[in-house]
Amino acid sequence: MAQSFASVSSAVRRSPQMPDHNFRYWIIAPSVFLLLLIGLFPLIYAFVVSFQQITMTDYDTSFAGLVNYQALFSDQRLWESILHTIVITVIALPVELILGLALAYLFLEKMYGKQIFISLIVLPTVISPIVSGATWRLLFDQRYGPINQVLSWIAGREVVMLWTIEPILVYPAILICEIWQWTPFMFLILLAALSNVDKSLTEAAELDGAGFWRIFLKIELPAIWPVMAIAILIRGVDLFRIFDMVWALTGGGPGTYTETISIYTYVQGFRQFETSYTAAIAFLIVALMSFVVTWAIRRMGLAK
Amino acid sequence: MVILGRYLLALSVLIFFVFPIYWLFAISFKTPEEIFHFPPVWYPQKIQFANYWVLFKDGDATSVWNSFILAGSSTIIAMILGTICAYSLVRFKTGGENFAVWIISQRLMPPIAIIFPIFLLYVFFGWVDSYGGLILLYTAFNLPYVIWMMRGYIEDIPIELEESALVDGCSRWAVLWKVVFPMARAGLFATAVFTFVFAWNEFIFALVLSRTEVTTYTVQVTHYFGGQSNFWAKIAAMSVLGTVPVFITVATLQRFLVRGISMGAVKG
Secondary structure, eight states: OHHHHHHHHHHSOOOSSSOGGGHHHHTTHHHHHHHIIIIIHHHHHHHHHTTSEEOSSOEEOSOOTTHHHHHHHHOHHHHHHHHHHHHHHHHHHHHHHHHHHHHHHHTTSOOTTHHHHHHHHTHHHHSOHHHHHHHHHHHTOTTTSHHHHHHHHHHTSOOOOOTTTSHHHHHHHHHHHHHHHHHHHHHHHHHHHHHTSOHHHHHHHHHTTOOHHHHIIIIIHHHHHHHHHHHHHHHHHHHHTOOHHHHHHTTTOSTTTTOOHHHHHHHHHHTSOOHHHHHHHHHHHHHHHHHHHHHHHHHTTTTO | OHHHHHHHHHHHHHHHHHHHHHHHHHHHHSOHHHHTOSSOOSSOSSOOOHHHHHHHHTTTTHHHHHHHHHHHHHHHHHHHHHHHHHHHHHHSOTTHHHHHHHHHHHHHSOHHHHHHHHHHHHHHHTOTTOHHHHHHHHHHHHHHHHHHHHHHHHHTSOHHHHHHHHHTTOOHHHHIIIIIHHHTHHHHHHHHHHHHHHHHHOOHHHHHHOSSTTOOHHHHHHHTOOTTOOOHHHHHHHHHHHHHHHHHHHHTTHHHHHHHHTTTSSOO
16 A cells, blocks of 8 residues: 555655655654653653652752662652552442443443433543542542441431541542442443454354353453453553552552552652653653553554 | 333333432532531522532633633644555555554553653643643544544545545545545544544643643542542542533543544444
């Protein structure tokens, strides 16, 4: 296709101010420039600064070698924040996937008012995570929020649960909010993928006496896997960098109990002003993410 | 019986996903007495707009306007630059697959990792708390998404149209403006709406790079979190102001919703 196009274009009179063979580079130039300025330059800068010892009070640009990277290893709060992030990710991601899939099956068949149901259920996904965190903060309020009220009805006595304060309850609170917001995302994508599965295949399998699980594992799952993989990748990456929703819901608290890696980096950089050390953390995150993301993109065939 | 069960299940699912949004809207219309009433009041006795009026009177509502300016400008710039870049990727295979992977990996980078060095850069240039600074950042941040999505939409355009336009003596730029853009207008529109929503809902860049002049509505919402959370009415009203435009825009393009959020993985 590209060849035939090139042969046609070579027959065309070239405009003098814009040589034809450079056109393809002219039109990518602005985008590449911006991406390098905002994407690559900061990383190089962070890399340099991470070897220095700049703090709020001390603008010391002399090079200190690997001091900051050594500090990373003994920084307990950093590794705890990474652990918090991983805990949220490994629980929320499978739950969203399975619930999303179950919902997709619920709405796969013909149903009265199906489109209205779907349109309303996907609303949480387009809301800003800041707003969803704030909303759940109001819902979870121990006295004026409706959740404890409903729990009181069920229990038949007054229930007071300090959702965003009690250490044992904050993770369930974060996970409920997270799952509420992003299950519809999985649902919508998986519903579309399932609707595209060739009906004649599943019907033939049904006639041959295959059950639901057999059809799912042998026909539907392989068919929807490429789409599912991308949905998992998008959500996985988003969960690893989770900031807004937790920030609005718990602020990382109580104490540092729900501090994610993004929140910890923010606190180090913009509350403690540990410039060089923050740069080292940023670089650690980028290194980790580049590795995982590049691997995942190639592995899942997303680049095609 | 099974059918009835399905509807009941569907209804309870609907309540779980919609009730929190209802609650947010309900609080925004409640009086302080209703908000801080125990046990909770399930719906406002009468619809009153005092909570919104306060936001406009105090000038807090300008943060919604700021969000609009930032998201709108950056979307327009990102759409123009991203679409022509995507065209080069599709028709000339510029940079090959590695270039495409690099672009999409930019999208997947955690903002927190780049925001700190960017902050230092912006301080150096004096761009903190300026419209230009945030528009530039949002543009760059959304470019990978635009390029990625428009790549898919441009691939759907038959190449013959462009070839015949070239034979007819159109310049390359004329082909872009007269053939590619009109042919891809549905995709352009859908991508622009999503880009707008991403920028509109963005928080962390705005938090770091704004002070007082270009506060966005997401940052403004977090300003109301006091020690005792006394500003419930403002939190709710401001959240609703920021959420309604998103609901309206997304409702206009149901058809493209899946393709838009799955980054083109599902073409529908």
